[in-house]
Amino acid sequence: MEAMNANQKKNFRFVVFFLTCLVHSTHSQGLDYPATIKTANRSTMWKTAPSPVEGSLVQVAPFLYRGTNDTQFICGFYCNFDGTECLFSVLIFQNKPISSSSGIESPQLVWSANRDNPVKAGATLLLTGDGGLVVGDVDGATVWSTNTSSKSVPGITLTASGNLELFDENNDTVWESVDHPTDTLVEGQTLYSGMELTASTSTSNWSEGMFGLAIKGSQLIGYVDTNPPQSYFIMDPGVFSPYFAFTMYVFAEGMKAPRDSVYGLDILPGSAARFMKLGPDGHFRLYEWGGSEWGEVADLLTSYTGECGYPMVCGKYGVCSKGECGCPGAASDGTIYFKPLNGQPKLGCELVTPISCERYEDHILLELKNTDYFFFQPDMENVGVENCKLACLRNCSCKAAIFRYDLVNTSRGNCYLPSEIFSLRRTEGNNYRVTVYGNGTLYTSSQDDNKTILTFAKVQNIQNISASAPKNGKGNNIALPIGSSLGALFVVLLLIGAAILYLREEKDLEEEDDDCIDELPGLSTRFSYEDLKSATENFSKKLGQGGFGSVFEGTLGNGTKVAVKQLNGIGQVKKSFLAEVRTIGNIHHVNLVRLIGYCAEKSKRLLVYEYMCNGSLDKWIFRKNEELLSLGWPLRRKIISGMAKGLAYLHEECRQKILHLDIKPQNILLDENFDAKVADFGLSKLIAKEQSRVVATMRGTPGYMAPEWMSSVITDKVDVYSFGVVVLEILCGRKNLDRNQPEEEMHLLSLFERKAAEDQLMDIIDKSCEDMQLHGAEVTEMLRIAAWCLQSEFTKRPPISVMVKVLEGVMEVDSNLDFRFTKPPVPRTTPVVDSNRDANDNATVLLPQVLSGPR
Numbered sequence: 001m002e003a004m005n006a007n008q009k010k011n012f013r014f015v016v017f018f019l020t021c022l023v024h025s026t027h028s029q030g031l032d033y034p035a036t037i038k039t040a041n042r043s044t045m046w047k048t049a050p051s052p053v054e055g056s057l058v059q060v061a062p063f064l065y066r067g068t069n070d071t072q073f074i075c076g077f078y079c080n081f082d083g084t085e086c087l088f089s090v091l092i093f094q095n096k097p098i099s100s101s102s103g104i105e106s107p108q109l110v111w112s113a114n115r116d117n118p119v120k121a122g123a124t125l126l127l128t129g130d131g132g133l134v135v136g137d138v139d140g141a142t143v144w145s146t147n148t149s150s151k152s153v154p155g156i157t158l159t160a161s162g163n164l165e166l167f168d169e170n171n172d173t174v175w176e177s178v179d180h181p182t183d184t185l186v187e188g189q190t191l192y193s194g195m196e197l198t199a200s201t202s203t204s205n206w207s208e209g210m211f212g213l214a215i216k217g218s219q220l221i222g223y224v225d226t227n228p229p230q231s232y233f234i235m236d237p238g239v240f241s242p243y244f245a246f247t248m249y250v251f252a253e254g255m256k257a258p259r260d261s262v263y264g265l266d267i268l269p270g271s272a273a274r275f276m277k278l279g280p281d282g283h284f285r286l287y288e289w290g291g292s293e294w295g296e297v298a299d300l301l302t303s304y305t306g307e308c309g310y311p312m313v314c315g316k317y318g319v320c321s322k323g324e325c326g327c328p329g330a331a332s333d334g335t336i337y338f339k340p341l342n343g344q345p346k347l348g349c350e351l352v353t354p355i356s357c358e359r360y361e362d363h364i365l366l367e368l369k370n371t372d373y374f375f376f377q378p379d380m381e382n383v384g385v386e387n388c389k390l391a392c393l394r395n396c397s398c399k400a401a402i403f404r405y406d407l408v409n410t411s412r413g414n415c416y417l418p419s420e421i422f423s424l425r426r427t428e429g430n431n432y433r434v435t436v437y438g439n440g441t442l443y444t445s446s447q448d449d450n451k452t453i454l455t456f457a458k459v460q461n462i463q464n465i466s467a468s469a470p471k472n473g474k475g476n477n478i479a480l481p482i483g484s485s486l487g488a489l490f491v492v493l494l495l496i497g498a499a500i501l502y503l504r505e506e507k508d509l510e511e512e513d514d515d516c517i518d519e520l521p522g523l524s525t526r527f528s529y530e531d532l533k534s535a536t537e538n539f540s541k542k543l544g545q546g547g548f549g550s551v552f553e554g555t556l557g558n559g560t561k562v563a564v565k566q567l568n569g570i571g572q573v574k575k576s577f578l579a580e581v582r583t584i585g586n587i588h589h590v591n592l593v594r595l596i597g598y599c600a601e602k603s604k605r606l607l608v609y610e611y612m613c614n615g616s617l618d619k620w621i622f623r624k625n626e627e628l629l630s631l632g633w634p635l636r637r638k639i640i641s642g643m644a645k646g647l648a649y650l651h652e653e654c655r656q657k658i659l660h661l662d663i664k665p666q667n668i669l670l671d672e673n674f675d676a677k678v679a680d681f682g683l684s685k686l687i688a689k690e691q692s693r694v695v696a697t698m699r700g701t702p703g704y705m706a707p708e709w710m711s712s713v714i715t716d717k718v719d720v721y722s723f724g725v726v727v728l729e730i731l732c733g734r735k736n737l738d739r740n741q742p743e744e745e746m747h748l749l750s751l752f753e754r755k756a757a758e759d760q761l762m763d764i765i766d767k768s769c770e771d772m773q774l775h776g777a778e779v780t781e782m783l784r785i786a787a788w789c790l791q792s793e794f795t796k797r798p799p800i801s802v803m804v805k806v807l808e809g810v811m812e813v814d815s816n817l818d819f820r821f822t823k824p825p826v827p828r829t830t831p832v833v834d835s836n837r838d839a840n841d842n843a844t845v846l847l848p849q850v851l852s853g854p855r
Contacts (some may be wrong), residue, residue, distance in 0.1 A: 001765045026234050033065035033074070038155035045128045050660055057085060059121070060091060062655050064158040068108045069185070070094070071273040073162040078109055079739065080204075083121030087112040087206060088135045092186060094273045094289035104561040106294060108287070109164055110184040111177050112273055114144040127156065131174070133166060144684060146175045156650045162186045185276045191215045211282040211311075218255055220303060222282065224311040224652025225421050227638050230375040232282060232311050233301050259448070264433065276300065282310045309374050311422035315341060315348020317457070319371060321426035328368050328424070328457060337366055337459040348423075352670045353460040356613055357396035360629055365389050365401055365456035370427050372401050378414035381773075382406075388415030389456055397628035397674065401456040402622045420673075424455065525597030529604050531557075535617060536564050544616065544666075553611065561611035562596060566604075577605040580681045587654055591646030593679040609679070612671050616679075617666035620798070621730050623768070635674050636730050640782070642676030643668055643806045647723060647800045650678070650714045656686045659714070661696075663722035664704045708759050708794050717794035720803070728752060731782060733766025749821045756819040784813045790821050 037044075046063055061657050072093050078084035091107040093307060109117035119137040126134045131153035135144040151174050153166045164177040178189055185191070196214030210225045213233075222233030274288040274297070275664070280551040307313070308320035316339060318325045326351035327338040349498035355363065380391060385403045391399035398417040405413040488531050526716040528694050535538065535554035549567040556562055569579055577600070584595045599606040617639065620631050631639075643663075650658040660667075660678065667680040683699045693715050700709070708714055725736055728748060734741070736748045749763075755764050759763045761783050765772050772779050785806060791797050796818070798806070805811040 005205045033062055035064060036157040037064070037127075039127055039415045044280050046125045058107070059086075061086070062091075062104075062105055062166075063125070064156070066160055066162075068160050071162075072104075073110075073158055074104065074107065075164050076579075077119075077123065077125075077159045078107070078112070081119055083099075085118035086123060087118055087205070088114055088125060088743060090158070090164055091275055092162060092275055107448075108275065108294060109206070111164070111180075112182050112184050112206065113177075113180075115200070116208055117143040118206065119143055127153070129795070131166075133175075148175050154768070156362055161188050163189075187274065190765055193217060199278045199280050199282065202280050209280050211278060211280070211540075213278050213284060221283070224304075224422060227634050227641070229376070230311065230418065230420075230422070232309055232374050233305055235304065240425045253290065280610040281312060282848065287566050305374075306425075308423070308425040311374060312348075314346065314423040317349040317351075317421055317424070318345060318347075319368075319424045328366070328371070332365055335462060337457075337462070340563045352463050354613065355399075355458060355460050356672070357629060357674075358614065359460065360396060362461040363393055363458055364461045365392065366459050367823075368455045368457055369426065371397060371424050371455045372427050373400070373416075373418070374422070375418075376402060376404060376414075376416050376453075378404075379417045380415040382412050383414075383415050383455060384412055386411075388417075392417050392456070392458060395632050396630060397632040397635035399458055401458075403454045403456075404453075405452045407452065419638075421457070426629055427453075436657065508628075510618050512533060525608070527597050527599045527606070527608060529601045531601055531607070532599055532606055533609065535562065539564075539566065556607075559678045560596075561613075563611050565607040565609065567606065577607070580684075584681055587649075588660075589646060589649040589653075589676055591642045592676065593677040598799055601731060603614075612673060612677065612679075613670035614670035616666050617668040617670060617676070617726075619667060620765075622672070622735060623731055623733070630733075630766070631674075633769060633771045633779070636769070637778070637782070637807075638674060638771075639668070639670070639676040640727055640730060641804075643678065643723060643726065644800055644804045644807055646676065646678040647719055648804050650718070652801050653687075653801070657689055657691070657716065659685045659694075659696075659716055660686065660719050660722075662686060663719055663726060664701050665726055668726065706794065707792055715794055716800070717797045720800055721794070722788050723800065724797075724802070725749075725790065726787045727782065727786040730767065731763050731772075731779060731786065733768060752783075752787070753821050754789075781813065784817065787817050787819055787821075788814050791818055792821060794816075 039797075049312075058081065059079040060074065061075075061079065064075040064076040064130045065071050073090055073210060074093075075090050076088075077086045078089040078091060087109070089112040090110055091104075092110050093107045094105055101645055105440055114135055123798075124136045126132075126136060128134060128149065130149045131151040131760040132149040133146040133153075133156065134142055135276065146577075148166060152168045153174060154169055155167060157167060159165060165173045166175040168174050179195075181189070181195060182193065183195055183287070184196050185197070193199075193215045194764075196212050199209045199211040201209040201718055211222070212225060212229075213220070215221075220233070220235050221231050222290065223229040223231045223643050274286060276284060276286050278284050287294050288297045307323050314320045314325035319328055327345060327347040330336045330407060337352055338349045338626070339352055341350050352505050380388060384393075385405075388403045389401045392398040395417060397419040400418055401419045402416040402418070403413055404416075442609065454799065500771050527535075532554065535556055536552040537554075539550075539552045541553040543553050543563060545551070549565055552564045552566065554564045579597075581595070581598060581811045584592060588594065593612065594610040595607060596610060598610040599608070621636075623630070647660065647663070650660060660682075660683075662680060662683040663678070667678065669677045669679045671677065685694070685696055687694050695712050695715055696714055698705075698709055698712065704722040704725050706714070706718040708718065729736060732748060734748065737746065738748070739746060751764055752761075755761050760782055762776055765779055789803065796814075802811060806813055822825040
């Protein structure tokens with residue numbers, strides 16, 4: 001812990017649990033808390049109250065306490081210094097004479113319940129009468145539960161080893177915290193097969209980060225959470241040797257325990273409190289109380305991985321050599337392709353020119369001499385190095401080609417094509433050795449063996465980036481024919497009429513302009529029309545066109561590339577403009593396109609967005625440009641996950657619930673890393689959080705609209721349905737309605753329904769994506785995810801937040817799916833009144849085949 005300055009101490013607040021009638025304590029009595037609480041099977045709630053703790057920048061709110069001769073544990077709330085983020089947790093600290101009012105010094109977090117959903121000081125803990133332990137925020141929202149309702153739980157206890165347990169009337173444990181580890185192990189704690197530790201994002205951000213340490217089968221694996229995960233440490237438990245003063249039991253799959261059958265790190269007992277923690281940097285360290293503070297005793301994995309063996313030791317694309325960081329060197333012709341991120345190599349490196357899959361013909365592979373990667377799990381086996389390189393160039397998601405020669409047949413080897421690059425490491429002058437572990441292969445080369453592995457990073461050929469100006473050739477000079485006098489007169493009259501209408505519209509919009517601007521929710525940047533006209537070179541670089549206008553590429557004066565949406569039309573321009581600004585003007589999420597600014601000048605309405613170099617999803621999955629590469633399976637899975645997270649934010653994490661109402665591939669944009677961003681909020685609708693159903697005008701795109709639009713009474717499940725259609729199109733590489741297909745395969749949902757009945761789902765996947773065939777089980781599961789979203793009855797579709805959890809592997813797909821997607825929904829007889837309904841919202845009845853595409 002860092003020492004507090006005077007101002008921090010003055011602003012210090014401390015939260016302590018107050019248990020009416022059960023806990024009677026005063027500050028002078030120190031830690032006078034019970035280790036076990038019984039409640040006689042009735043609901044009992046604890047609330048927080050402030051009290052200081054000495055020498056720390058955190059707050060603690062205890063209500064259970066257990067201590068031994070050397071180690072103390074408390075259970076309660078653990079908060080940051082201002083009480084804005086609190087975790088229900090178990091903390092460890094060293095036993096010592098109580099010198100402060102609380103008797104707690106430098107407590108360390110060893111377990112937490114709600115690390116991804118912190119609450120505020122003033123939150124509550126409830127032991128319900130039906131057996132559940134529930135954490136509620138100050139607004140009453142439930143953020144975490146043991147899910148033990150319906151079980152008899154008369155009480156809770158904190159054991160001497162720091163385990164929080166719920167017990168039944170027979171004193172049998174019905175739930176315990178050690179079954180749900182976070183990032184820390186305490187002495188004697190056991191990890192079984194299937195359990196894992198997940199590091200925090202940072203020392204100040206307790207939410208789950210990118211590093212994990214898991215028991216999978218009979219191996220202990222350290223990994224970074226990418227798609228798919230990349231391992232940096234793999235070891236069989238049998239390799240463990242007696243090590244340090246701590247015990248970690250590692251059980252092979254199916255084993256549940258006699259002590260003599262357990263692999264582990266067995267250490268002599270000590271006289272000080274200690275714990276092991278997986279840090280935000282991927283290191284697994286042993287800490288021990290040193291008398292006045294916690295000190296690091298050992299870095300448990302580094303003796304196996306080496307100091308340069310961690311994925312983010314030098315950031316993405318950074319090269320580690322003896323603990324020092326740098327960037328990949330220049331090419332043989334002197335061209336520099338990488339530069340330090342923000343000028344600091346320790347943070348990583350970035351490409352001087354980002355890779356654009358639209359210009360894949362300009363991709364080249366830069367050999368990184370005397371360099372290897374911390375992870376090697378081959379995608380191709382028994383191939384030549386040139387075939388390995390060619391495979392990377394043909395796959396737009398591939399970021400590098402890493403080739404390892406076979407030690408016997410030196411003309412061939414194995415090829416790894418990662419879609420994301422973390423830290424690399426220099427082999428020249430470093431004493432690395434070849435090590436291979438099971439299916440997940442960790443490969444490091446020594447100075448003597450550095451010819452056995454080759455690393456090639458994909459870069460954009462800078463010399464070919466500057467496109468030459470269009471050449472003026474001698475084209476065919478086609479003289480414009482002279483029209484007849486009648487035709488000329490008609491054109492003149494038409495132009496006069498259009499001008500009158502335009503001037504009238506411009507006058508009306510100019511009168512409304514001040515009111516329009518007043519409605520904008522605090523956008524920081526307002527551009528003039530001339531600014532945007534200059535930025536887009538007079539709107540000459542058209543990126544695409546939608547229902548309400550066109551989108552142009554532009555560059556602002558500060559060099560920022562942007563996409564400028566110019567709204568056209570008469571009746572819907574202002575409504576669409578305000579809908580987009582109201583929706584995303586004040587929200588920010590990594591999977592939502594960011595609105596930079598706007599222009600509202602007389603009749604002109606323009607919106608300025610961040611530029612997405614890879615354009616919209618439709619051109620990639622429908623292959624509008626045959627020269628575009630086919631998206632690989634990891635990239636398709638990544639895009640689906642990003643879409644879901646963006647929608648979940650709109651539906652559940654904003655101040656108001658936001659229904660997008662026009663989810664389709666054209667409205668999913670892709671950045672340079674193919675991260676999906678939901679865009680185009682011109683049809684969106686904002687509703688109150690408490691509203692579950694609303695009445696709205698029919699809006700959206702035929703083929704992506706849910707069947708319940710027939711009643712004009714909708715829920716957020718209409719977006720879930722559209723999401724399901726898009727997922728299906730991503731997997732199948734074709735449109736929902738494709739008239740180029742044979743008649744019996746023209747309608748994708750009907751084909752999906754038929755193939756599901758025949759148990760031949762893999763027949764419909766995109767044949768251009770070879771690795772989807774290699775991941776058949778994952779692809780089939782994703783098809784089931786799409787089917788769950790496409791249920792005809794909206795009540796049977798999952799909330800999009802549940803879909804995020806399914807995609808993350810936390811939950812499973814509903815096993816009771818109805819693949820009859822063309823079944824008409826049950827007619828609604830009870831009208832639902834929407835107090836927020838637009839004045840001009842008029843219900844329009846369309847048939848199901850118009851909503852979800854022809855059958």
